[in-house]
Amino acid sequence: MLLLNASGCLDALTAPHVAATLDAFVTKTVTPEPREGNAPPRIVETDAGMLNAIGLANPGRDAFVSRVLPRLRALDMPLCVSVGGFSASDYAETCACLEDVTIELNLSCPNVDDAPESAAEIVAACREVTANPLYAKLSPHSWDVGETVRAVEAAGADGISLVNTLRGLALGDGLRPALARGTGGYSGPALKPVALAAVHAARRATELPIVGMGGVWTGRDALELVACGATHVALGTVLFADPDAPVRVRDELTVEVARCGYETVDDVRGAALASVVQLEN
Numbered sequence: 001m002l003l004l005n006a007s008g009c010l011d012a013l014t015a016p017h018v019a020a021t022l023d024a025f026v027t028k029t030v031t032p033e034p035r036e037g038n039a040p041p042r043i044v045e046t047d048a049g050m051l052n053a054i055g056l057a058n059p060g061r062d063a064f065v066s067r068v069l070p071r072l073r074a075l076d077m078p079l080c081v082s083v084g085g086f087s088a089s090d091y092a093e094t095c096a097c098l099e100d101v102t103i104e105l106n107l108s109c110p111n112v113d114d115a116p117e118s119a120a121e122i123v124a125a126c127r128e129v130t131a132n133p134l135y136a137k138l139s140p141h142s143w144d145v146g147e148t149v150r151a152v153e154a155a156g157a158d159g160i161s162l163v164n165t166l167r168g169l170a171l172g173d174g175l176r177p178a179l180a181r182g183t184g185g186y187s188g189p190a191l192k193p194v195a196l197a198a199v200h201a202a203r204r205a206t207e208l209p210i211v212g213m214g215g216v217w218t219g220r221d222a223l224e225l226v227a228c229g230a231t232h233v234a235l236g237t238v239l240f241a242d243p244d245a246p247v248r249v250r251d252e253l254t255v256e257v258a259r260c261g262y263e264t265v266d267d268v269r270g271a272a273l274a275s276v277v278q279l280e281n
């Protein structure tokens with residue numbers, strides 16, 4: 001099991017010491033053109049999680065490839081570049097510019113339809129232009145995660161990442177939206193049950209590697225994702241609160257694996273699958 005950061009939740013260039021505690025670094029989503037992102041406030045805390053509407057702020061594909069990527073390569077750790085866009089060709093053109101990295105397709109961008117056909121269409125377009133490992137990052141909004149997973153696998157995905165944030169709304173003073181943009185992506189501990197169900201559904205649909213994420217705060221949370229079928233685990237919102245989370249989660253994981261009667265974390269993979277199937281039946 002590798003421990004990664006979730007896209008958008010760590011800047012390895014400003015916090016290389018945190019990145020160094022992970023097994024691989026996942027970039028913020030890169031779009032074809034530079035994006036300023038949304039007006040502030042674009043992050044608010046809620047009673048049980050965080051709401052963000054960053055708006056995919058990033059320097060754009062050309063600046064990323066020429067200026068950011070060489071600096072990330074100097075960190076000398078495995079890299080995964082998150083790619084976003086507003087059409088299949090947007091995604092494919094960026095993939096064509098990337099060499100020697102894993103690619104995570106953020107299939108949950110605003111204005112990109114998340115229906116199985118569209119996600120599969122984007123994966124197929126990218127598959128045509130790159131031999132790099134391609135992960136499809138899916139939204140928890142999909143009504144049938146298994147169907148989406150089968151569609152993107154058939155289109156050529158090498159792995160699945162899930163979940164992205166859930167759409168949410170927080171009200172502030174005057175009962176007006178607390179985020180300037182109105183709605184945002186809801187993340188943090190409340191997302192864990194959603195992530196467990198999505199990873200479980202994905203594992204029942206595929207043998208591909210799955211990067212599980214959503215509300216992981218402790219080693220126990222990471223282990224639960226693995227028990228539902230995750231191959232690897234990513235830390236998101238927790239990194240804003242606790243930059244030492246990768247070290248802590250790994251330590252807790254070791255204790256929890258032994259407490260549950262297993263030798264290694266990989267022995268736990270899928271341990272919850274059979275019992276959940278029985279419950280569903």
Ligand SMILES: Cc1cc2nc3c(=O)[nH]c(=O)nc-3n(C[C@H](O)[C@H](O)[C@H](O)COP(=O)(O)O)c2cc1C
Binds near residue numbers: 009056106164185234
């Ligand atoms: C501030 C912030 C920015 C994010 N930016 C991105 C992004 O650029 N691309 C992406 O695929 N996911 C992005 N995400 C979603 C995370 O990668 C992750 O899927 C989600 O937050 C669930 O995990 P968590 O509950 O552990 O945070 C972002 C999340 C947050 C909180």
